[in-house]
Every structure is written in C-alpha cells, then in structure tokens.
Amino acid sequence: MSIYDISREQDYVKNSGGILGENELRSPSQLHSLVEETETRFISEKIFETVSLSSDSLFQRAVSILHTSYLDSASEHGFQYSQVTLVKNDIFLNEYKTFYQEKKASNYTHEELQETYGFLLFETENQAKLVCQRGLCVGSSAITTLGDPGKGVYISKYSDYLHARPWYHGKSGYVVIFNLIKGRVKFVSENYTTNYTSPSSGYDCHVAVNTNKFSHKTSHFRTFELNQYYLYELSGSTVIERPRQICPYVIVAFQYREPKKMAAPAHNHKSKLELKEDVLIYPWKGKLIIQGCLMCDITLWSSYGILVPKQLPHELDFKYVMKVSSLKNRLPEAAFRKQNYVEHKGLFRCHGVE
Structure with missing residues (x-):
C-alpha cells in the first residue's frame, strides 16, 4: 500500500x-x-x-x-x-x-x-x-x-x-x-x-x-x-x-475465519487476483502503526514457505522514519539484493542482521 x-x-x-x-x-x-x-x-x-x-x-x-x-x-x-x-x-x-x-x-x-x-x-x-x-x-x-x-x-x-x-x-x-x-x-x-x-x-x-x-x-x-x-x-x-x-x-x-493458506486453484480455474501458478501463502500478517496511529494492515505473501528469519509481533509500531539511502549505509549490501528473497537458498541469508 x-x-x-x-x-x-x-x-x-x-x-x-x-x-x-x-x-x-x-x-x-x-x-x-x-x-x-x-x-x-x-x-x-x-x-x-x-x-x-x-x-x-x-x-x-x-x-x-x-x-x-x-x-x-x-x-x-x-x-x-x-x-x-x-x-x-x-x-x-x-x-x-x-x-x-x-x-x-x-x-x-x-x-x-x-x-x-x-x-x-x-x-x-x-x-x-x-x-x-x-x-x-x-x-x-x-x-x-x-x-x-x-x-x-x-x-x-x-x-x-x-x-x-x-x-x-x-x-x-x-x-x-x-x-x-x-x-x-x-x-x-x-x-x-x-x-x-x-x-x-x-x-x-x-x-x-x-x-x-x-x-x-x-x-x-x-x-x-x-x-x-x-x-x-x-x-x-x-x-x-x-x-x-x-x-x-x-x-x-x-x-x-482466517484460512491457513491460500487455496491452490483448480486446473481450469484461477483466482482473479492470481498472476502466476505459484500458490501464495502468508507467513505473517499484522498492523502497521506509526507513532501510535494505525496506518494499515500488512500481509507478507510468499510462494516458498511459511518460515521467516525473525518472528514479528502482531503490531509493528514505528517511532522513527529513515531514508532508504541512510538505511543502505547501515545494513549490508546483501540485504538489498533481490535474489536473496526470491530463491530458496536466500531465505535465511540475512538472518544475522540486526
């Protein structure tokens, strides 16, 4: 959003x-x-x-x-x-x-x-x-x-x-x-x-x-x-x-009732929202809060699995905002490589980043 x-x-x-x-x-x-x-x-x-x-x-x-x-x-x-x-x-x-x-x-x-x-x-x-x-x-x-x-x-x-x-x-x-x-x-x-x-x-x-x-x-x-x-x-x-x-x-x-995962479409019927054949599931869903104000609901979609490197709370409460350019100076370059998030082997590659 x-x-x-x-x-x-x-x-x-x-x-x-x-x-x-x-x-x-x-x-x-x-x-x-x-x-x-x-x-x-x-x-x-x-x-x-x-x-x-x-x-x-x-x-x-x-x-x-x-x-x-x-x-x-x-x-x-x-x-x-x-x-x-x-x-x-x-x-x-x-x-x-x-x-x-x-x-x-x-x-x-x-x-x-x-x-x-x-x-x-x-x-x-x-x-x-x-x-x-x-x-x-x-x-x-x-x-x-x-x-x-x-x-x-x-x-x-x-x-x-x-x-x-x-x-x-x-x-x-x-x-x-x-x-x-x-x-x-x-x-x-x-x-x-x-x-x-x-x-x-x-x-x-x-x-x-x-x-x-x-x-x-x-x-x-x-x-x-x-x-x-x-x-x-x-x-x-x-x-x-x-x-x-x-x-x-x-x-x-x-x-x-929250379904555990998105259902795989039948062979001859696809969801109107689905753009490819991968079945999407969500490993985490919660609320985005900025300085105490609820902004929106967030869902993380994945076609590879339900595991995430770090368990997240139901509510993400942010108190500060940082420019992407500043963030790149603080985190390893690998954290911004797209292939680290679209391949199975890259799922935990940034697990140690704080």
Missing part, C-alpha cells in the same frame, strides 16, 4: 462517521444517522422470512451467489455463512420491474438490461433490515471517487471486498445481496477532489476506468475502491432519492 493509498484510507475512515467504533471501519452504506434510526424506527418483520439452513434451496442459492462473486478464490475458505433471510419488499420489486420495462421500451440492449448482483456489509442485522425496508438511498456512502454520493449510491461488485480494510479472524456481520440492473455504464476517471463527479445524463452507472487494473499486489483498500458500482437515476435534471434499479434480495449472516 502506498502512502497515497494510506492517506485516502484515513480520509475514508474519518468521513465514515465511526459507525463500528474507533478500530473498525464502517461499510459505505452505514452512516451514523442510520444507526440512530435503527434504534428508534420500527422494522416491519412482515417483509422478512428466515430460511431453513438444512432444507431450503434458497440458502444454497444465496451461498452460491456469494461464492461465485468472490474476487479472491481463497475467500471460500474464510467465510462461514449461518443464516439467510429472504427480503419480500413488494414495493421495491414492482419498481424494479417497472424500471426494467421502461428501459426496455427505451431500446436498452439485452446486455444493458442484464441482471447482476451487488453487495453491502452491515455490522448488525437491524442495520441490514432497515436498508432493505427503506431502500438504498442517495447520501448513504462515504465513497466519492466515482460520483457525488449525494446524487447516487455505491455498492460493491465482489462479495469478499466489502470494506476498505482486510478481513480479520473472528469478524462477523451481515451481507445484503441486491439484485441490480447496471443499465448504461460509463467508465469514469477516479476523482479525488471535493468537486464530485455528477451523474452522467443518458447513463445509469459509473465504474472506474481502471477497474481491471489490479493484482494480488494491489492493496485491499485500493482493490475495494476500484470495484464499486456508482448507480443513480435521473428524472430530467432531478435526482431520484432511491434508484429503482436496485432491489434487496437476501440478508446473509457470516463469520470470517
């Missing part, structure tokens, strides 16, 4: 309202006002139906949607799903169908009208149910890169990249799966200014022009940021508060 990414992630945390507490990053759709409403507004259980885990095919279908929507194949070994709740909001469903018919009458192509899925993460079941009851409305996101959050909504493309920070062992929550129609899509450059990009007339969705320019080396935050849909609906010059092309489908409860 670059310093630029870290700075944007900190801004994202600051702007998100702290819905999950000081050490937790809220999901894009969770604002502080939404939590207050959850505690005071009545949630109608008439539109929700809990599905039996053992007998209902809907549970299997919901889990299948989540699995096939992973960006990283290793996610299949990390997420455990325990409850599925069907959303039966007839108002939203009818509006969703009406949107489809109107766009079909406007000569939208089959591809533009094709139904897909989007995902949002919530900390509590009540927060998830409230959005399913009132709808996903403009002004509900802290993301700003693809369009003005006051004129549209953001929703994640992949079911395993739902917030800006990496998953950690024991994390639990609720994922809402939405049916959505992207409609006419415009690729836009990411905008990091406060002069937000407005919805584009004649289109229904913005996606990042760099949406496919990421790899396993890209930071979690950056990957999350690049894989958002920005959806909106215009009536002339008027912004519709709740875009009709998004309809809540099911709520799925989950818990995340």
Whole structure:
C-alpha cells in the first residue's frame, strides 16, 4: 500500500462517521444517522422470512451467489455463512420491474438490461433490515471517487471486498445481496477532489476506468475502491432519492475465519487476483502503526514457505522514519539484493542482521 493509498484510507475512515467504533471501519452504506434510526424506527418483520439452513434451496442459492462473486478464490475458505433471510419488499420489486420495462421500451440492449448482483456489509442485522425496508438511498456512502454520493449510491461488485480494510479472524456481520440492473455504464476517471463527479445524463452507472487494473499486489483498500458500482437515476435534471434499479434480495449472516493458506486453484480455474501458478501463502500478517496511529494492515505473501528469519509481533509500531539511502549505509549490501528473497537458498541469508 502506498502512502497515497494510506492517506485516502484515513480520509475514508474519518468521513465514515465511526459507525463500528474507533478500530473498525464502517461499510459505505452505514452512516451514523442510520444507526440512530435503527434504534428508534420500527422494522416491519412482515417483509422478512428466515430460511431453513438444512432444507431450503434458497440458502444454497444465496451461498452460491456469494461464492461465485468472490474476487479472491481463497475467500471460500474464510467465510462461514449461518443464516439467510429472504427480503419480500413488494414495493421495491414492482419498481424494479417497472424500471426494467421502461428501459426496455427505451431500446436498452439485452446486455444493458442484464441482471447482476451487488453487495453491502452491515455490522448488525437491524442495520441490514432497515436498508432493505427503506431502500438504498442517495447520501448513504462515504465513497466519492466515482460520483457525488449525494446524487447516487455505491455498492460493491465482489462479495469478499466489502470494506476498505482486510478481513480479520473472528469478524462477523451481515451481507445484503441486491439484485441490480447496471443499465448504461460509463467508465469514469477516479476523482479525488471535493468537486464530485455528477451523474452522467443518458447513463445509469459509473465504474472506474481502471477497474481491471489490479493484482494480488494491489492493496485491499485500493482493490475495494476500484470495484464499486456508482448507480443513480435521473428524472430530467432531478435526482431520484432511491434508484429503482436496485432491489434487496437476501440478508446473509457470516463469520470470517482466517484460512491457513491460500487455496491452490483448480486446473481450469484461477483466482482473479492470481498472476502466476505459484500458490501464495502468508507467513505473517499484522498492523502497521506509526507513532501510535494505525496506518494499515500488512500481509507478507510468499510462494516458498511459511518460515521467516525473525518472528514479528502482531503490531509493528514505528517511532522513527529513515531514508532508504541512510538505511543502505547501515545494513549490508546483501540485504538489498533481490535474489536473496526470491530463491530458496536466500531465505535465511540475512538472518544475522540486526
């Protein structure tokens, strides 16, 4: 993760309202006002139906949607799903169908009208149910890169990249799966200014022009940021508060358990993040702290083994910063040779360096 990414992630945390507490990053759709409403507004259980885990095919279908929507194949070994709740909001469903018919009458192509899925993460079941009851409305996101959050909504493309920070062992929550129609899509450059990009007339969705320019080396935050849909609906010059092309489908409860290593892909199926056939595992994962401030989560990836020359604490707390040129004067030249870190025999070559 670059310093630029870290700075944007900190801004994202600051702007998100702290819905999950000081050490937790809220999901894009969770604002502080939404939590207050959850505690005071009545949630109608008439539109929700809990599905039996053992007998209902809907549970299997919901889990299948989540699995096939992973960006990283290793996610299949990390997420455990325990409850599925069907959303039966007839108002939203009818509006969703009406949107489809109107766009079909406007000569939208089959591809533009094709139904897909989007995902949002919530900390509590009540927060998830409230959005399913009132709808996903403009002004509900802290993301700003693809369009003005006051004129549209953001929703994640992949079911395993739902917030800006990496998953950690024991994390639990609720994922809402939405049916959505992207409609006419415009690729836009990411905008990091406060002069937000407005919805584009004649289109229904913005996606990042760099949406496919990421790899396993890209930071979690950056990957999350690049894989958002920005959806909106215009009536002339008027912004519709709740875009009709998004309809809540099911709520799925989950818990995340840290997999021991990334799964080797099947012969005919590779992870979308994997660039070569080597199986990557991580010998260490932890947090980067600079002068008491949490900057980001770090994962060391390796294709050679799980051993490291020196055991590292879970939190790396740095108090001082040194230029690389100064560091080269203090450490042996061998410490900066790339081949010492990409060959088996070089794994412990710098073990004695303090």
